[in-house]
Amino acid sequence: MDLESLNILHEICTINGIHYDNLLNDNFLNQSLIILFTNFKKCISLHNFPYLTELIIISQDITQITKLETCPNLKKLWLCECKLNKIENLTSCKQLNELYLYDNFIKKIENLSNNQQIECLWLNNNQISVIEGLNNLKQLKQLNLSGNYINNLNNNLLYNQKLEIFSISGNYLWNPNDISILSKLPCLTTLNINEPEYLKNPLCYHSNLPILLIYRLPQLCKIDHININLIDLKYAIKSIIQELQMFGYLEIQEINNTDDVFTYCNVLLNSRLCNHDMNNSIVNSLKLLHLYKINNRLLLQRIIFILKAENIV
Incomplete structure (x- = not known):
């Protein structure tokens, strides 16, 4: 291990309250590491942490995902507020259940075909323009794509039939007909499309959007964190729209x-x-x-x- 990597390892131990000498102990079973605001410029080998299940790296100068091949037991990975521009080198993390890569510079959803156990994927606040690369994530339940450059929903979402929570605020969605794709996701109960911390999707300037969502997506229980799971409300909206359709x-x-x-x-x-x-x-x-x-x-x-x-x- 080079001197820079050795210094990083020492600092990681200090941050997490680990005595460096314990790394050589066969009984060392540490399962979680947190690395915050230390301006590390690279990932180092984590072979000293063979039982690691959770790795949290926030606000570093890291530009690449590397050195995770020694973490086969990793279930939760946070690489957020860094300088990543690509999803890569996660092949060995087959047990990965939660992946958080928000606030980076990622342009494409890719290289996740071996991570089929992912249930939670946060890619908000990146530079993604197309929904793709999710075909093998059959267990996906939560997907956050808010704050990207996406202008339409496509059929690639239909591979994720277990999806329960979908966040797509702060993009460039404009076509109300895109909503019909979401109606084909039977488990979808929560949709975040117009959260106040993001700029509006053009679609969200449509004054009747909430009514349209409730009518076309009857399985929804929450829209933008607001509970709409009220039978009387859904019935009233359905009746109103049916009357309008018959009338005009x-x-x-x-x-x-x-x-x-x-x-x-x-x-x-x-x-x-x-x-x-x-x-x-x-x-x-x-x-x-x-x-x-x-x-x-x-x-x-x-x-x-x-x-x-x-x-x-």
Whole structure:
């Protein structure tokens, strides 16, 4: 062991109240190490701690995950507030149950295929843009991806059917339809999507998002740490949305500017947009796929009458 590593080992012993000479004792069974705020620039071999099950390293200048091959019994690993840019060298830690790598510079979820016992994974406050690399984590129950660069949810989450707690606040999610993916996770009971300590996902500016979440994800018990597991609340929201769908939802085909329907729809759009947005030289036809929540009952009846007359609906 080089002099720098030896000095680090001595300091680790001091921090954890371990007498250095005890490392050579066959009866030395220390299972936990904590390393805080000491500005270590590298990981050292931990072969002197063969029974280690928990390693906590916080706020160091470490840039790589290394020297963990002598820790086959490790179950909890914290490498947080460091300078890591990659998940790597965890192959030998097959018993790893909890992995915390928050507040680093990690850009990709990778190299976790041999860590199939992980139940808790925190990768918040990194630079991750895609949800991937979780295929083999069948036991995963808690996933924290808040404070990253993710702009959509994808089907890679469906490999984690035991997921119970999912945190995705402070990203770039914008599409309400992404919520449908979460409905395919039967064990999901807690969703954190708009926690106050993070900037909002664009999706969270939608004023009806909480109602949408409760309706589409009936298995949820908590949203952003707030208990919503109230049967009466869920029933009321379901009833309201069903009524709105029956009242103002239409699907129609494409119409041209020579049709009466276009004229009436054009008037409707003009009432909501500036005139220059609806200049006839720009808009020559409309294709209405969805028409939601028409509050003016007379207008609704008039449009339905025209559509039926034209055999469009």
